[in-house]
Amino acid sequence: MRQAKEPASAGAVLGWLVLAALAPGAAHLRAGWRKTGLVLLSCYIVGLLALLALALTTDNLLGSLTENSWLTSIMVGTGVLGVAWFALIVHSFVVLRPGRLPQSGQILSGTLAGLLAVVVVFPFGWVTQAVWTSRQTLNDIFQETPSDAPSDGAAAAEKPEDPWTGRQRVNILLLGGDGDDDRIGIRTDSMNLASVDVKTGNTVLFSLPRNLEDVRFRPGTPMAQRFPTGFRLPPDPGGGRSDLLNSVWEYADSHPEIFGGKQHQGAKVLMDTIGYTLGVKVDWYALVNIWGFARIIDAIGGITITVEQDVVFGKYNEGLVKAGTRKLKGADAMWYARSRTYSDDYTRMHRQRCVLGALLDQADPATVLSRFNRIALATKELIKTDIPRGMLKNLVPLSLKVKNAKVTSVQFVPPLISTGYPDWEKIREIAGKALRDSARADSPVAASASPSSSPSASASPSPKKSAAAKKTGQNPAKGLMEGCGGPL
The missing domain is CATH 3.40.630.190 (LCP protein)
Structure with a gap:
């Protein structure tokens, strides 16, 4: 049985939610969901290290970002992450058990938690939309397989x-x-x-x-x-x-x-x-x-x-x-x-x-x-x-x-x-x-x-x-x- 540590106020609930948005799993650890919190935090750290390794080991990273395969992967990835972050905020709010707060605190924390869940999706939505625009623009301007490309360019x-x-x-x-x-x-x-x-x-x-x-x-x-x-x-x-x-x-x-x-x-x-x-x-x-x-x-x-x-x-x-x-x-x-x-x-x-x-x-x-x-x-x-x-x-x-x-x-x-x-x-x-x-x-x-x-x-x-x-x-x-x- 989990021994939940109840937040003292609506401000504390919101504080832990903000921390969870930046470090997934923090709210779960605070609420006593130790295994879930550690898994979320570990996945987050591993993901950051993987992105860092990708940036350091990929030759010509900026150039690769013009390719359709990369752009499609980024769009799908950011879309999935946006949904995941939204779900994370919602679940973090639930495990913090705001139902034990006074009614006014429940209303305040619930409203602000909903706004936070929407706000954290914005960066992912912006990246997805920007990448989609970039992909469409590149496809409109440049030919994927031009019939008259210079021979030396094709060889390159x-x-x-x-x-x-x-x-x-x-x-x-x-x-x-x-x-x-x-x-x-x-x-x-x-x-x-x-x-x-x-x-x-x-x-x-x-x-x-x-x-x-x-x-x-x-x-x-x-x-x-x-x-x-x-x-x-x-x-x-x-x-x-x-x-x-x-x-x-x-x-x-x-x-x-x-x-x-x-x-x-x-x-x-x-x-x-x-x-x-x-x-x-x-x-x-x-x-x-x-x-x-x-x-x-x-x-x-x-x-x-x-x-x-x-x-x-x-x-x-x-x-x-x-x-x-x-x-x-x-x-x-x-x-x-x-x-x-x-x-x-x-x-x-x-x-x-x-x-x-x-x-x-x-x-x-x-x-x-x-x-x-x-x-x-x-x-x-x-x-x-x-x-x-x-x-x-x-x-x-x-x-x-x-x-x-x-x-x-x-x-x-x-x-x-x-x-x-x-x-x-x-x-x-x-x-x-x-x-x-x-x-x-x-x-x-x-x-x-x-x-x-x-x-x-x-x-x-x-x-x-x-x-x-x-x-x-x-x-x-x-x-x-x-x-x-x-x-x-």
Whole structure:
């Protein structure tokens, strides 16, 4: 027969219930249920130690949390634990025998015990809902078994011990466009290639202007056969041009006959074209609807930027982002980055770089966690990507390296590069030097390595510098936030 130790008051009952919520079995021990209490407490301690061991022994834990199997297990596990914790509070209340309290104490302790039982379920419910949202978002954006994943990426997925198959850098094309499901082709008004060192996370962000003319295509490709001397079309009826770099995707999608009738070749063509232009191999791309990007900024609560001078926008110049250091909401941040009123493409590219830098700097883990659901839902505005679902487990830890690594930026704009008459050899030389300098930043071994040791060097130029490159006399690579907040 159990010798129950009765709590002296409703406050004591509630105190033991709170302790039981933090250390299961405590209330049972207090009530004389010794064996049950010890079993509950032992299971709790063993569970905590098991979770600690899992965290310490699992390689790439954060990356593994992107896999469906892990996410499903977490959802089921947290759901079961939530129900168990609810039942624990209820049973703990029963064994404490509140029936021996005065009537007023019974009512008070019963009411508060019920509230506590509901409250302890909330964390488990939040985790379950967040994991479900994450799982759905990842499944909506990334393909589980993409038919056109890069061969080296597929090999990497099969070799977790070396996910990058010996390569030094991963190159991802980041695009901002105006595409949608109800239109053919996409105009990519923002084109940035992020080249990431897989060991250090050091990143070079290459920004290419939308109005780059006479774009050259890799020799032997269908586009090169159609345009052997560069991408050139007759002027549009209104005098505009549809043969600039930002039109390559749209043109390729609109002319499947060039590719033997194959549809939707725009992404491949643009990736290959930009890779050939810079002398690298582009692994994957991510295309973001520009206003979807604004929703991501809103989801993290805005970004703080120093606006160098008033930025006017709108059809009738009715909008204004005032000069000064301020926190911008998504819409204002996008107008700051995109407006060409009283400005030009190159100033706009500078502002876009500052927005990217501010977002990278201010999207800290605490902010992401506290606003997780909003960020996940906003990320669904990512229209297209060919990053394989299986590669996420490797890209997640790489992105954490980038957060704390050296990020530099190269913008191919005048006077560095003439957009009307581009010096293609100079562009490749500048890109090659920026990549070598990025590798040199932390590792003396990487400093002696040539980009030719990577698959990305298939179009690398000769190391011999051109006369035009010598004349510049300065390094065009800058810190990502360098010049942001200063004079343009």
